[in-house]
Amino acid sequence: MDTKEIKVMKKILNINDRIADELRQNLEQNGIxxxxxxxxxxxxxxxxxxxxxxxxxxxxxVIEGDIQTTLDAERVAKAGIRxxxxxxxxxxxxCHLESGWIKSAIEEINLAGIEIxxxxxxxxxxxxxxxxxxxxxxxxxxxxxxxxxxxLKYPLAFRNSQLCIISKIDLIPYLDIxxxxxxxxxxxxxxxMEVIELSAKTGEGFADWIEYLKKNKK
Amino acid sequence: MDTKEIKVMKKILNINDRIADELRQNLEQNGIxxxxxxxxxxxxxxxxxxxxxxxxxxxxxVIEGDIQTTLDAERVAKAGIRxxxxxxxxxxxxCHLESGWIKSAIEEINLAGIEIxxxxxxxxxxxxxxxxxxxxxxxxxxxxxxxxxxxLKYPLAFRNSQLCIISKIDLIPYLDIxxxxxxxxxxxxxxxMEVIELSAKTGEGFADWIEYLKKNKK
Numbered sequence: 001m002d003t004k005e006i007k008v009m010k011k012i013l014n015i016n017d018r019i020a021d022e023l024r025q026n027l028e029q030n031g032i033x034x035x036x037x038x039x040x041x042x043x044x045x046x047x048x049x050x051x052x053x054x055x056x057x058x059x060x061x062v063i064e065g066d067i068q069t070t071l072d073a074e075r076v077a078k079a080g081i082r083x084x085x086x087x088x089x090x091x092x093x094x095c096h097l098e099s100g101w102i103k104s105a106i107e108e109i110n111l112a113g114i115e116i117x118x119x120x121x122x123x124x125x126x127x128x129x130x131x132x133x134x135x136x137x138x139x140x141x142x143x144x145x146x147x148x149x150x151x152l153k154y155p156l157a158f159r160n161s162q163l164c165i166i167s168k169i170d171l172i173p174y175l176d177i178x179x180x181x182x183x184x185x186x187x188x189x190x191x192x193m194e195v196i197e198l199s200a201k202t203g204e205g206f207a208d209w210i211e212y213l214k215k216n217k218k
Numbered sequence: 219m220d221t222k223e224i225k226v227m228k229k230i231l232n233i234n235d236r237i238a239d240e241l242r243q244n245l246e247q248n249g250i251x252x253x254x255x256x257x258x259x260x261x262x263x264x265x266x267x268x269x270x271x272x273x274x275x276x277x278x279x280v281i282e283g284d285i286q287t288t289l290d291a292e293r294v295a296k297a298g299i300r301x302x303x304x305x306x307x308x309x310x311x312x313c314h315l316e317s318g319w320i321k322s323a324i325e326e327i328n329l330a331g332i333e334i335x336x337x338x339x340x341x342x343x344x345x346x347x348x349x350x351x352x353x354x355x356x357x358x359x360x361x362x363x364x365x366x367x368x369x370l371k372y373p374l375a376f377r378n379s380q381l382c383i384i385s386k387i388d389l390i391p392y393l394d395i396x397x398x399x400x401x402x403x404x405x406x407x408x409x410x411m412e413v414i415e416l417s418a419k420t421g422e423g424f425a426d427w428i429e430y431l432k433k434n435k436k
Binding site: 068069150155174 | 258259260284285311341342344345348361364367368370372386388389393394419
């Protein structure tokens, strides 16, 4: 790459960050808490959202990011949650969402009565963390089945987030891991990170998540 | 992006594919089976390799791809496997490996006596599938804990691979999934894909994997 191209890349990143800042302020002013959920594929983000609608209420909105398919949007629709699907497939199959796409989505959405806007980012622990989508809370959802070492191996996602939801804790008895070791590794990468442990399946720990949402409402 | 930049990108991709082809041929000529393991973080790739050394033998070599840390290389070293670590962190934290990096690694490695070269790609179901690393067998490792829908949501990895290892089958009794549904979704995306179901923990199904390796030896 020559210098000219690097200049172009910087400019693109700056546009993303500028739109992200606008989104953050606009949603704050409109009294909407904006949460970005990032994780590996299959960590339980969609199930978390289904249960959140059940326990917190239907006054949430989900922007779904996927490379292709509307499977997650269909699942949250069944749970009575309004959603908007962004598929990156037609745009080269991008592995992350960018703030401009979220902005375009929001322009088409009626957010009246919405208390929380969730972005369910593309299932990937690497790339989404590199792009600020303007959320008030960046959240990593980490399933206990992924092992204890993931905060160390994918530090950017943990460093750029304020909250880690350790999910699927009902499976701990069948795994060779401890939740303390996961938390120890999270703290190594981001000592300030808040951690909530839960199982969307059994409901264990879910009250902590609902409390977190209520406490952080705008 | 203007046209000029797109031209540069095409050129980079062509170099990757050309080196990939060279690697494929060179390893074939040297009688070494070359397997690229791709998956989400925490699907059990490293555990699979540890057990493979135990059951197949120590005449395997692992090139470890990670953004940072040498955790996986340390784990396979403990299992008596020789390995070479590629960290993409210093190169912008790339979310995938490219054939040129594998070529550079191989130039530093003494492959005498090695029957199988594994690349443990970066834990990510999106980006690694976009870059041919020259393997004879591209393999997706899919943990049952990731859910039934992953082949549909991340089709490129499944389409560009010849083998799917469904891992952690010992956990099925504790999950709301069926292995038949996972296989049905794999076949929808790639009808030719071979599927091996196993648990590296209990050893169930592991004989099928060892048999696959022996059958495909160069």
